[in-house]
Amino acid sequence: MSDWLIPYLVFNGNCEEAVNFYQASLGGESQVLHFSDAPPNPAFPVPDHVKNLVLHAELRKDGHVIRFSDTFPNTPYNAGNNISFSLEFDTKEATKAMFEALSTDGQVEMELQETFFSPLYGKFTDKFGVMWQVSCKAK
Numbered sequence: 001m002s003d004w005l006i007p008y009l010v011f012n013g014n015c016e017e018a019v020n021f022y023q024a025s026l027g028g029e030s031q032v033l034h035f036s037d038a039p040p041n042p043a044f045p046v047p048d049h050v051k052n053l054v055l056h057a058e059l060r061k062d063g064h065v066i067r068f069s070d071t072f073p074n075t076p077y078n079a080g081n082n083i084s085f086s087l088e089f090d091t092k093e094a095t096k097a098m099f100e101a102l103s104t105d106g107q108v109e110m111e112l113q114e115t116f117f118s119p120l121y122g123k124f125t126d127k128f129g130v131m132w133q134v135s136c137k138a139k
Contacts, residue, residue, distance in 0.1 A: 006086040008067040008133055012077040015054035015070040028061025039116050049073070056117070084123075084131030095120045095136040102126050102134070 011018050016032060023030045036051035053070040067086055071077045089095045099112050105127040112122035112134070120136040 004087065006065045006067055006088065008069070008084045008086045010069055010071050010077070010082040010084070011054075012071055012079075012082075013053060013073075015057065015068050019054070019057045019059060019068050022066065023059055026059065026061060028059050028064075030057060030059045032057040047073075084133055086133040086135070088135050088137055090137055092120045092136050095134055099124070099134045102132055 009018070019030050019032060032054055033056045034051065035046045035053050035055045038046070038055055040046075050073060053072075055069060057068040059066045059068070071082075087098055089098065096112060099122050103122075103124040103126065106124050108122070108124040110121070110123040112120050115121045118135040118138055121134070123131070123133050125131050
């Protein structure tokens with residue numbers, strides 16, 4: 001499985017520029033999803049100044065993947081510490097097991113939950129300070 005462990009780069013408002021730069025430099029195909037592309041959620045309305053930021057993007061080439069996003073405004077951002085690893089599994093059971101194993105004694109940012117892009121998704125920083133995103137592949 002070539003995209004089992006995927007680097008995830010986070011930017012501070014210039015993600016789309018970064019994706020375009022990396023695609024021009026590395027080649028491959030990119031897909032960009034903006035905050036405005038997500039289905040509306042009354043519990044988490046997206047302010048107008050955020051709608052053009054990148055919610056999620058991917059650059060794929062020769063079986064390799066790099067994922068990207070902008071950080072949400074007013075979320076702490078540190079250049080150089082803006083990478084996490086994304087793990088993607090075929091089943092909810094495998095997703096849950098990995099989330100529970102790796103997040104032990106860590107700091108959970110987003111509990112596992114269904115999202116519009118995944119049947120099960122969560123984010124955390126493990127006990128060693130490594131940031132992770134764990135998801136179940138959408139069917």
